[in-house]
Amino acid sequence: MGSFLYEKYRECGYRVTTDSRSLTGGEIFFALRGENFDGNVFALSALEKGAALAVVNDDAGLGDDPRLYPVPDPFTALRDLAIEHRENLSIPVVGLTGTNGKTTTKELIAAVLSRRFKVTATKGNLNNDIGVPLSVLTITPETEIAVIEMGASHPDDIAKLVPVSQPGFGLITNVGKAHLLGFGSFEGVKAAKGELYKWLGAHAGSTIFLNEDDSDLKAMADAQPCEKIGYGIDCQGVELIPSTPDEPFLRLRLDGKLIRTQLVGAYNATNVLAAIAVGRYFGVPEDDAISAISGYEPTNKRSQMVKTGRNTLIVDAYNANPSSMSAALDNFSHVEAPVKLALLGDMRELGADSLKEHAKIVWKLCSEGIDAYLVGNEFRGALAQLGIDPCSGETCICGCFDDSDALAAFLEENPVNGAMVLVKGSRGIQMEKTISKL
Numbered sequence: 114m115g116s117f118l119y120e121k122y123r124e125c126g127y128r129v130t131t132d133s134r135s136l137t138g139g140e141i142f143f144a145l146r147g148e149n150f151d152g153n154v155f156a157l158s159a160l161e162k163g164a165a166l167a168v169v170n171d172d173a174g175l176g177d178d179p180r181l182y183p184v185p186d187p188f189t190a191l192r193d194l195a196i197e198h199r200e201n202l203s204i205p206v207v208g209l210t211g212t213n214g215k216t217t218t219k220e221l222i223a224a225v226l227s228r229r230f231k232v233t234a235t236k237g238n239l240n241n242d243i244g245v246p247l248s249v250l251t252i253t254p255e256t257e258i259a260v261i262e263m264g265a266s267h268p269d270d271i272a273k274l275v276p277v278s279q280p281g282f283g284l285i286t287n288v289g290k291a292h293l294l295g296f297g298s299f300e301g302v303k304a305a306k307g308e309l310y311k312w313l314g315a316h317a318g319s320t321i322f323l324n325e326d327d328s329d330l331k332a333m334a335d336a337q338p339c340e341k342i343g344y345g346i347d348c349q350g351v352e353l354i355p356s357t358p359d360e361p362f363l364r365l366r367l368d369g370k371l372i373r374t375q376l377v378g379a380y381n382a383t384n385v386l387a388a389i390a391v392g393r394y395f396g397v398p399e400d401d402a403i404s405a406i407s408g409y410e411p412t413n414k415r416s417q418m419v420k421t422g423r424n425t426l427i428v429d430a431y432n433a434n435p436s437s438m439s440a441a442l443d444n445f446s447h448v449e450a451p452v453k454l455a456l457l458g459d460m461r462e463l464g465a466d467s468l469k470e471h472a473k474i475v476w477k478l479c480s481e482g483i484d485a486y487l488v489g490n491e492f493r494g495a496l497a498q499l500g501i502d503p504c505s506g507e508t509c510i511c512g513c514f515d516d517s518d519a520l521a522a523f524l525e526e527n528p529v530n531g532a533m534v535l536v537k538g539s540r541g542i543q544m545e546k547t548i549s550k551l
Contacts, residue, residue, distance in 0.1 A: 118168070118182070118190065119197050125165050127198075127253045129191070131243065138163030143187045145243065146170065156181065188243070192277060195246035199279045204256060207391060208278050210263045210271055210306050211286025213437040214384045215240070217376070217415055218286050219262045221388035224409045228392070228401040230257040240264035245274045258395065263309070266462065268301055271308040282394075283309045284322040284387055288329050289436025294464035307333045314339055322390050324383055344390040346382055353379050357449050358533075361418055361425070372403050375410045377418050377427045379447075380440040423530045424551050425450070429537045430544040433460045435470040439477065441537050446481045450533035456547055458517060458538020459489030471495035479509055487513040488520050488542055517546040524550035 115123075121141060122129065128140040133155040136142065142159040144152030144167060153173040160167055160180050168190050169175055171183035184190045199206075207222065209215055216238050223234035233256040235248045240262040252259050261278040265271045288303045296302045313319035314337030323334045326345035334341055346353065352366040356377075363374045363381050367389070374385060385406055392402040411417050419426040427448075429441055438460060445455065455478065463470050472495040478485045479501075487496070487503070493513050496503060503510045514520040517538070524547060534551055538544035 115197060115201070116194075118194050119201075121166055121182075122194060122198070122250070127250065129194075129247065129250050130164075131191070131247065133159040133162065133164075136162045136164055139165050141165060142167045143191045144169045144173070145188050145191070152187070191243070191250075192246050195249040195277050196279075198252070199249050199277065202252060202259075204252070204258055205282060205395070206259045206261060206278060206280045207282040207284065208261050208263060208275065208280030208309060208312075209284040209286065210240075210265060210309050211284075212289035212302065212306070212434065213440070214286040214381070215262055215264070216431075217381065217411065218284070218384040218387050219260055220411070221384055221406055221409055222284075222391050223260050224405040225388045225392035225397055225402045226258055226260065226395060228405050229395065229397045231255050232258055232260065234260040235262040238262070238264065242270070242273060245277050249278055265305050266296075268296060268305050269308075271305055275309060275312040280309070280313065281316070281318065282320045282322065282391075283313045284391070285309060285330055285333075286384065286387070287324070287327060287436070288333075290434055290463070290466070290470065294462040297464075303329060303333060310334055310337045310339075313337060320394070322387060322394070324387070326383070342390055342394055344383070344386040346386070349386065351382065351386065353382055355447065355449075358425075361448070368399075370399070370403060373407050375407075375418070376416045377429070378416050378441065378444040380437075380444060381416055419548065421548075421551050423528070424532045424534050426548065426551060427533070427535045428545070428548065429535070430458075430548075431540060433458065433537050433539045433542075435460060435463070435473065438474055438537060441535060442474070442477055442481065442483065445533075445535045446483065448533055452532040453483060453535075454529060454532045455483050455485040455535045456520065456537075456544060457485055457487055457492070457535075458542030458544045459491040461539040461541050463491075467491050468494050468498055472498055475499055475501065475510065482509055484509045484511055486511055486520055486523075488515075488517055488538060488544065490515075517543050521547045521550045 130140050131143045142164040144156045153169050156167040156169045168182045168187045223232050226232045233252045263274040320340045321334050323341045324345050325343040325348040354364040363376045365372050389402050415431050417428040471491045475495050503513045536544050
């Protein structure tokens, strides 16, 4: 017999929510408190909308409705419920994290595994301290395998999330320079992401899916006594087929088989190989895995190819950091197109390294001869540091704007036609605002 809350959760059909707007009736509503919100304010209306139970703070003073379940902290109650549920599950759980590519990799893995199993996977990017418990709680008795994504922007984030997801299988896509303001250094990034490997190493019978080409990941994984399932472009002898205007998407040849994708960028090749490796381990026939990958179409502003009436866009505007920005530009420099233009927004949360990292990107643009419009104070500061005047007409940096709205307005007045355009920037810059003007 489980806790009262767990039994209620099962009675409610394994359905919980933290958003009263999403209620359809019969769920458990958790009234979470944050810096800028208090879910207790919506608890009574959640009950009116049909919530079976509202888990609220015991100091909220909401009355004595028997459908209110007061606790010291609803967030802790949510996390504890997820842990209790996870401990009652006997299915395989694949946990993954990484600096770049984790959401795309998660989607590809889920697509491949779905060819053989009933899969529950993290929806969107619900990969933080609230999202991971919610993701675990979406696992139902019908689920045969789960794929849980875990994100991190602080040193102890993954260490807090693995006891909730309790994966028996793990994958780190890569480790790069992101959230340096929170991690402090690249070594801090490796230590934080490496908590997934540590968890697996501490639990007998665990398995790591490892990009054998990545020396950082290999050293981190070698320290753990787990089974390792390797993959990688070099270690598997994969051929990357150059993109062309007629064939703009990533294509690769593995074991003599051509794999077509609807993803943009050679940097997605290891994400594809990871999904095939996971699928192979769990018995998904390779042809089925390849078919699943070919059918996957990104819809989340990650590695999307968008054709407008006037231009072809590579939209990778969900997020950006030095490693993903550099990889995107490496790929863009090899794209065949008569006219190419990059629209790049600031990379956030880089701390003391910010100006230096933005200057590296400017230097890369100039050395590759890629025309670009930049957005944000960090790029503006980098240009000043490098002594580049975007108004001079003497460099490939065609302009620098305070925000994406300003660039969008400029593009409306100065239309771009017949170009291949890369759109990339950190989430807070909202570079997707420029898309409608292209």
